[in-house]
Amino acid sequence: MLSRVANSLYWMSRYIERAENIARLVDTNLQLLLDFRNLDEKRLAQYWLPVLQASGDEEAFFKLHEKASGAAVTEFLVFQGEHPNSIVECISQARENARMVRDQITGELWEELNGLYLFARSPEAREVWSRSPSDFFARIKASSLLMIGISNSTLTRNEGWWFVQVGKFIERADKTSRILDVRFQSLPDRGLPETISQTETVEWSAILHSCSAWDAYKALYGADVHPRQVGELLVLNEDFPRSVRFCAEELNTALRRLSGAPEGRFQNDVERHAGRLLAELRFSTVDEIFEPGLHRYLDELQTKLNTIGVALFNTYFFLSFAPVDEVQFVQQEEQQQQSQDREAAHRGRRAW
Amino acid sequence: MLQAYTRNGCFDEMLNEAGKPRSHYHRLAELFGTLTPEEFEHRRQSVDLAFLRQGITFNVYGDSRGAEKIFPFDLVPRVISAAEWEYLERGLKQRITALNLFLHDIYHEQKIVQDGVVPPYYILSGKHFRREFVNFQVPKDIYIHVCGTDLIRGAKGEWMVLEDNGRCPSGVSYVLENRRAMKRTFPSMFETIGVRPVENYPHELLKMLQHIAPAGVSNPTIALLTPGAYNSAYFEHTYLARQMGIEIVEGRDLVVQDEQVFMRTTKGLHPVHVIYRRIDDDFLDPTVFRPDSMLGVPGIVRAYRAGNVSLANSIGTGIADDKVMYYFIPRIIKYYLGEDPLIPNVPTYLASEEADKKYILENLPSLVVKAANESGGYGMLMGPKASKAEIEKFRELILEDPRNYIAQPMIMLSQHPTMVDGSFEGRHIDLRPYIVYGEKITIVPGGLTRVALRKGSLVVNSSQGGGSKDTWVLYGDE
Numbered sequence: 001m002l003s004r005v006a007n008s009l010y011w012m013s014r015y016i017e018r019a020e021n022i023a024r025l026v027d028t029n030l031q032l033l034l035d036f037r038n039l040d041e042k043r044l045a046q047y048w049l050p051v052l053q054a055s056g057d058e059e060a061f062f063k064l065h066e067k068a069s070g071a072a073v074t075e076f077l078v079f080q081g082e083h084p085n086s087i088v089e090c091i092s093q094a095r096e097n098a099r100m101v102r103d104q105i106t107g108e109l110w111e112e113l114n115g116l117y118l119f120a121r122s123p124e125a126r127e128v129w130s131r132s133p134s135d136f137f138a139r140i141k142a143s144s145l146l147m148i149g150i151s152n153s154t155l156t157r158n159e160g161w162w163f164v165q166v167g168k169f170i171e172r173a174d175k176t177s178r179i180l181d182v183r184f185q186s187l188p189d190r191g192l193p194e195t196i197s198q199t200e201t202v203e204w205s206a207i208l209h210s211c212s213a214w215d216a217y218k219a220l221y222g223a224d225v226h227p228r229q230v231g232e233l234l235v236l237n238e239d240f241p242r243s244v245r246f247c248a249e250e251l252n253t254a255l256r257r258l259s260g261a262p263e264g265r266f267q268n269d270v271e272r273h274a275g276r277l278l279a280e281l282r283f284s285t286v287d288e289i290f291e292p293g294l295h296r297y298l299d300e301l302q303t304k305l306n307t308i309g310v311a312l313f314n315t316y317f318f319l320s321f322a323p324v325d326e327v328q329f330v331q332q333e334e335q336q337q338q339s340q341d342r343e344a345a346h347r348g349r350r351a352w
Numbered sequence: 353m354l355q356a357y358t359r360n361g362c363f364d365e366m367l368n369e370a371g372k373p374r375s376h377y378h379r380l381a382e383l384f385g386t387l388t389p390e391e392f393e394h395r396r397q398s399v400d401l402a403f404l405r406q407g408i409t410f411n412v413y414g415d416s417r418g419a420e421k422i423f424p425f426d427l428v429p430r431v432i433s434a435a436e437w438e439y440l441e442r443g444l445k446q447r448i449t450a451l452n453l454f455l456h457d458i459y460h461e462q463k464i465v466q467d468g469v470v471p472p473y474y475i476l477s478g479k480h481f482r483r484e485f486v487n488f489q490v491p492k493d494i495y496i497h498v499c500g501t502d503l504i505r506g507a508k509g510e511w512m513v514l515e516d517n518g519r520c521p522s523g524v525s526y527v528l529e530n531r532r533a534m535k536r537t538f539p540s541m542f543e544t545i546g547v548r549p550v551e552n553y554p555h556e557l558l559k560m561l562q563h564i565a566p567a568g569v570s571n572p573t574i575a576l577l578t579p580g581a582y583n584s585a586y587f588e589h590t591y592l593a594r595q596m597g598i599e600i601v602e603g604r605d606l607v608v609q610d611e612q613v614f615m616r617t618t619k620g621l622h623p624v625h626v627i628y629r630r631i632d633d634d635f636l637d638p639t640v641f642r643p644d645s646m647l648g649v650p651g652i653v654r655a656y657r658a659g660n661v662s663l664a665n666s667i668g669t670g671i672a673d674d675k676v677m678y679y680f681i682p683r684i685i686k687y688y689l690g691e692d693p694l695i696p697n698v699p700t701y702l703a704s705e706e707a708d709k710k711y712i713l714e715n716l717p718s719l720v721v722k723a724a725n726e727s728g729g730y731g732m733l734m735g736p737k738a739s740k741a742e743i744e745k746f747r748e749l750i751l752e753d754p755r756n757y758i759a760q761p762m763i764m765l766s767q768h769p770t771m772v773d774g775s776f777e778g779r780h781i782d783l784r785p786y787i788v789y790g791e792k793i794t795i796v797p798g799g800l801t802r803v804a805l806r807k808g809s810l811v812v813n814s815s816q817g818g819g820s821k822d823t824w825v826l827y828g829d830e
Binding site: 003099100103114159316332 | 406579600604605615617
């Protein structure tokens with residue numbers, strides 16, 4: 001498979017997953033705030049700031065907005081064109097990457113993604129949003145899940161499929177860990193809190209909802225929500241499909257299928273880093289997660305996921321990136337049509 | 353709905369002189385006659401929506417929001433009878449055969465020049481003549497593998513060739529997608545009327561590409577070389593690659609080592625043997641042609657010369673669709689085949705011939721002037737519709753560089769009923785059949801019918817307000 005194609009499939013998959021995760025995160029936070037009445041501006045900011053931090057784009061936000069008000073944060077995370085990780089931009093990037101590999105994906109998958117893109121860019125999207133944000137997010141989430149289903153039942157299990165899997169599970173592991181980190185300020189620096197207030201219970205429940213983990217949690221631990229169990233489920237659980245451990249298992253399977261490396265061994269750097277992370281997750285206890293402080297633990301986890309991403313790039317994609325002058329490149333592509341309008345539309349092609 | 357439709361002046365594809373449907377339009381007229389305007393509009397909208405959803409669009413340049421448009425599609429198909437198509441097919445085969453013989457000759461012995469049929473000046477001054485390839489043996493002696501010849505009909509319905517596109521003709525994906533859309537929208541009509549299928553095109557194209565593989569390569573790796581996702585024909589490139597099951601590559605995906613072309617894959621370098629390139633000569637290899645090209649592949653021309661990779665179309669075919677060379681094509685056909693052209697040219701005047709130049713300059717307001725090497729409707733003057741200033745501008749252009757201009761009388765293209773704002777009106781059309789030259793010459797029945805959607809307009813190009821129609825070649829004559 002062409003390195004460039006593999007790279008596009010990987011990013012297509014990551015962006016679809018990213019859009020869905022942001023949708024869940026923002027949706028849950030909006031619903032959470034409905035439970036609290038009479039929050040002043042400062043208290044509100046305490047709920048929206050962590051959401052921004054979870055998305056990893058706090059700095060970019062404050063370049064565009066002054067205060068972390070609900071309206072500003074939702075605009076930033078959902079529609080903002082200047083923000084490459086807003087939901088609408090994620091969908092556009094996913095679709096742009098898919099467009100570059102139209103021949104590699106099925107018509108069914110393309111039509112769903114393209115349909116979502118057309119919706120997200122249409123005035124209708126704004127209308128749905130202002131009428132009911134929850135309906136809007138439902139549409140985004142349903143479409144993402146539909147795409148995963150379509151991929152599962154229409155894509156051939158060839159090399160491209162495994163790059164799609166790699167993208168999906170790296171992104172999902174990263175987002176689960178970030179969502180789990182949303183309430184770290186209510187935790188002690190190290191270890192677990194002695195007691196949990198009622199408000200905190202609602203907040204930790206919101207984290208479960210953000211990860212579509214509410215039902216799984218209840219089935220395992222009952223209705224009593226405690227950070228210890230939330231952390232255990234979202235990081236270490238072997239069977240829950242959004243836990244970091246589960247993602248790491250799938251990631252390792254996908255990487256081994258790409259290279260043919262046997263279980264327990266590695267042939268390249270990306271397998272080495274991913275395998276090491278998996279071993280850690282397999283042989284850790286929940287107390288070891290909270291002992292250094294959940295926030296610090298998750299921070300390190302995200303660094304490890306980044307390292308895996310970089311190693312993946314160097315192992316499989318790097319070959320295709322001879323340096324090119326992007327603007328001139330786009331101009332020539334268009335010039336081929338002898339267009340009158342030679343003003344190049346310069347858009348980001350990739351996401352580094 | 354069709355009852356209200358009438359002729360106006362020029363040749364009408366559907367209605368005869370008495371205002372009655374021609375025999376090969378009978379059944380279509382009947383079937384469309386039963387549709388109400390509401391039904392028709394409903395179907396039209398669902399087709400547009402399907403095109404948008406499937407991303408069958410072209411890019412609008414210079415729009416940073418990445419706007420894409422669908423190529424307007426008119427639901428009233430254009431119908432060609434079996435007998436008429438048989439004639440066109442013979443004419444097109446004759447023409448591509450002669451063009452290939454001509455290209456072989458001018459890149460080898462140049463007998464046609466020595467015999468004084470085509471003056472050497474016109475060949476040597478052609479922008480697309482590649483003297484680097486004189487005496488180069490192209491695989492299987494085929495130069496133009498894919499040709500899109502534009503045909504029009506004059507006032508009496510007589511067919512004429514308007515131009516030959518022998519470089520990278522585009523649009524064939526619309527032929528295939530238009531047909532799919534029509535089948536979904538009017539399934540029963542196809543059974544009743546009897547329309548020849550077009551779906552075989554990707555298969556024929558692939559067979560041709562396999563045919564030209566370098567000697568000794570039994571299972572060639574074939575790739576389509578695209579300028580990239582920002583090119584307006586990108587949809588077509590991915591579409592064809594997908595239909596043929598071949599790789600689609602950009603220049604940066606390829607690398608040349610030891611005169612062999614490789615793709616950069618996740619498992620290292622992988623050899624490529626045949627390239628269907630949708631990039632012009634100029635951009636193909638920065639070490640040979642435009643040095644600033646970033647779309648091409650450094651060294652690919654050396655690999656081609658070494659016979660390790662085959663290209664379709666070959667390098668240097670542009671000289672054959674130079675608009676000045678067009679003037680000589682009837683003579684070229686006569687010279688190589690000893691036959692008169694079955695489908696005539698539009699009468700043409702060369703600005704570089706003194707007598708013709710005089711005639712052109714005196715009659716600018718009634719002529720169509722074209723630049724020799726432009727396509728897509730650019731660099732063109734429509735005398736009868738132009739302002740004084742435009743005419744004067746072209747007068748100067750012609751005087752400055754006569755070699756670069758030809759002129760033709762304004763041809764009233766035939767018209768065809770077309771849906772405009774809820775009723776059927778006559779709009780001018782042309783036809784671009786796609787000819788594939790491999791082991792044998794195959795032409796997909798029909799081709800792309802382009803329609804000028806603006807009232808009275810004679811310009812059918814998609815970049816200038818044109819749309820398209822499905823083209824139905826019948827099994828019979830009615």
